[in-house]
Amino acid sequence: MSKKKVGSVLVVGAGIAGIQSSLDLANSGFKVYLLEQTPAIGGTMAQLDKTFPTNDCAMCIVSPKLVDCGRHPNIEIITNAELGKVVGEAGNFKVEVKKNPRYVDEDKCTGCAACTQNCPVSIALYPVEKIYIKLKDEDLKKVKPIMDKYRDQKGNLLPILQQINKEFRYLPEDILRYVSDELDVHLADIYNIVTFYNAFNLEPRGKYIVTVCIGTACHVQGAPGLIEALEGELGIKVGETTKDMNFTLETARCFGCCGLAPVITVNEDVHGKLKRADIPRIVKNYKSMEEKQDA
Ligand code: FES
Numbered sequence: 001m002s003k004k005k006v007g008s009v010l011v012v013g014a015g016i017a018g019i020q021s022s023l024d025l026a027n028s029g030f031k032v033y034l035l036e037q038t039p040a041i042g043g044t045m046a047q048l049d050k051t052f053p054t055n056d057c058a059m060c061i062v063s064p065k066l067v068d069c070g071r072h073p074n075i076e077i078i079t080n081a082e083l084g085k086v087v088g089e090a091g092n093f094k095v096e097v098k099k100n101p102r103y104v105d106e107d108k109c110t111g112c113a114a115c116t117q118n119c120p121v122s123i124a125l126y127p128v129e130k131i132y133i134k135l136k137d138e139d140l141k142k143v144k145p146i147m148d149k150y151r152d153q154k155g156n157l158l159p160i161l162q163q164i165n166k167e168f169r170y171l172p173e174d175i176l177r178y179v180s181d182e183l184d185v186h187l188a189d190i191y192n193i194v195t196f197y198n199a200f201n202l203e204p205r206g207k208y209i210v211t212v213c214i215g216t217a218c219h220v221q222g223a224p225g226l227i228e229a230l231e232g233e234l235g236i237k238v239g240e241t242t243k244d245m246n247f248t249l250e251t252a253r254c255f256g257c258c259g260l261a262p263v264i265t266v267n268e269d270v271h272g273k274l275k276r277a278d279i280p281r282i283v284k285n286y287k288s289m290e291e292k293q294d295a
Contacts, residue, residue: 010035010095012083015043019065026074034069035097036079042066055216055253116188133178142167143175147182157185161194170201206241206248208286210234210266215254217261222276226262227251229279246290247283 007030011022014036022032034041045051046066048058069075084096104115135143146163150156160179165171171194180187194200210230214223227249231237234247241248255263260272264282271282 007031008033013037013043014041014069014077014079016045016062016065018043019062019069022075023065023068023072026072030074032072032075034075034077035081035083036077037082039080039102041069041077041079050253133174133181135174135178139172139175143178147179151182157183157190157193161190161200165200169205169207170203173202204241204245206246207290208247208266209250210247210264211250211252212238213253213255213261213263213265214251215258215261217254217258218263221261222274223262225276226264226274226279229276230264230283233280233283246287 009025009030010033011018011025012035014022014034018034018036019041022034026032040046042062045058045062050056051058051061069077078097078099080102081097081099084098086096087094143164146160146167150160150163153159157179160183161171164175164179168175176190176194177187179185180190194202212218212223212227212230214227227238230249234242234249236242236247236249238249238251255265255270257263257270257272260270262274263270263272264274265271266282266286271278274282
């Protein structure tokens with residue numbers, strides 16, 4: 001006959017280990033106090049894309065546990081707090097917890113972030129003088145038609161950023177400031193968006209984006225060799241751009257054409273079933289296309 005568990009437990013740290021321990025303890029009948037120093041539970045795993053060695057989606061593993069933890073009647077989550085004094089001995093102790101202020105009413109906050117845009121500290125007490133950005137003529141010639149096309153449309157920020165990213169192959173800071181002025185959108189909100197989506201680039205990129213698939217099928221069929229060959233041919237490492245701004249070398253996971261593995265793309269062109277020896281020819285083709293255009 002199982003004996004009803006009594007007593008309470010303190011778990012310090014709400015990363016994946018702390019969360020799982022809390023769930024196990026709470027399911028076995030203990031009252032669990034889960035203490036976390038940061039404002040949210042989840043730890044590093046909640047910030048990861050994939051997990052080693054299976055490449056499983058980190059959030060797919062951790063998010064059901066976050067929900068279980070948040071809803072479990074035996075778990076009390078104490079975030080934004082630090083452990084102070086511990087008095088007593090194993091099995092019978094008291095702890096002092098220092099709860100840091102959150103500056104919002106936790107019961108009412110929905111995390112919509114509207115308060116950051118209307119912060120009385122930055123807006124009312126210390127009004128920031130607006131700086132109007134004057135773009136270079138050649139940049140203005142490219143940006144103005146984009147702004148004119150989308151200016152009056154609802155939800156225009158994303159398409160404007162996409163078009164600028166396409167036109168310049170990245171998002172120059174002065175142009176983002178210009179967009180912020182023109183649309184009267186806070187620059188921080190623009191950076192929120194452009195740093196969230198992988199499709200936006202904040203660093204200049206080459207005319208030809210060479211992307212090597214490092215998904216499982218391509219990896220086992222020789223993607224590492226292709227990367228080595230491309231690094232040799234282009235004289236750059238993955239993530240870098242050639243000095244003449246013609247080539248950027250990147251990697252990505254699974255283009256959805258594993259039957260062609262190993263695969264690389266050069267802008268929109270797909271090159272499949274490659275061997276290392278094919279790389280010099282492919283690079284040469286793009287280099288000679290560039291030379292013809294320059295001639
Ligand atoms: S793993 Fe490379 S295309 Fe799928």
